Amino acid sequence: MPVSPKSLEALNARIVACERCPRLRTHCTEVARVRRRAYSDWEYWGRPVPSFGDPDARVLALGLAPGAHGSNRTGRPFTGDGSGDFLYPVLHEAGFASHPRASSRDDGLTLTGLWITSVVRCAPPGNKPSPEELRNCAPWVDEEIALLKNLRVVVCLGRIAFDGLLAHEQRRGAAIVRSSYTFAHGAEYTLPSGLAVIASYHPSLQNTNTGKLTRPMFFEIFKRARQLAGLG
Numbered sequence: 001m002p003v004s005p006k007s008l009e010a011l012n013a014r015i016v017a018c019e020r021c022p023r024l025r026t027h028c029t030e031v032a033r034v035r036r037r038a039y040s041d042w043e044y045w046g047r048p049v050p051s052f053g054d055p056d057a058r059v060l061a062l063g064l065a066p067g068a069h070g071s072n073r074t075g076r077p078f079t080g081d082g083s084g085d086f087l088y089p090v091l092h093e094a095g096f097a098s099h100p101r102a103s104s105r106d107d108g109l110t111l112t113g114l115w116i117t118s119v120v121r122c123a124p125p126g127n128k129p130s131p132e133e134l135r136n137c138a139p140w141v142d143e144e145i146a147l148l149k150n151l152r153v154v155v156c157l158g159r160i161a162f163d164g165l166l167a168h169e170q171r172r173g174a175a176i177v178r179s180s181y182t183f184a185h186g187a188e189y190t191l192p193s194g195l196a197v198i199a200s201y202h203p204s205l206q207n208t209n210t211g212k213l214t215r216p217m218f219f220e221i222f223k224r225a226r227q228l229a230g231l232g
């Protein structure tokens, strides 16, 4: 079923204007004001980061939160930091991204079959959103998943995203026994709603620099997502 891009655009416009978390809004604004020396000539985005991708996506990549000097700077998920430098080459190799690099909102990158979002849309201090901030942002994920009519597979990037998706499923009314869903890299589940879930380590520098997550491991995740989504 084709999805109206306008409905997702309208949702993104509301997300960008969101002010539900005073601590995060203050932090993002302050990071954007001070800036990192290497990006002193950038005008930071500094607002909640809108989602990005193909409105007809069958696969959703669900991350944790924007990076302070990555998407909080560029205004697009995983764009302009080490996590994105690891993610987009894999998405390109797996056939989801038009280019292997993501540098800015106007770099011409497009996604096919994939939508990217996160459980929190504002960069949190220390990459650690509070439970209240996770709850505040959850309705955006609910609305987004409801709009992605062709969605079949969710790739959860990290444990917090995995827990966030299970919480979403519970809000939809599903009886989820949490102990039946254990986070492990490569673990697969089918949720009561019919969505397939693949858990993955997050492509943070902490994981990729230490070899906990390697490029072949990450590629296998998105190759499997294609298979489960019927994308070949």
Ligand code: SF4
Pocket (backbone or CB within 6 Å): 015, 018, 019, 020, 021, 022, 024, 025, 048, 120, 121, 122, 133, 136, 137, 138
């Ligand atoms: S984290 Fe989410 S709920 Fe909180 S201010 Fe940002 S967009 Fe709004």
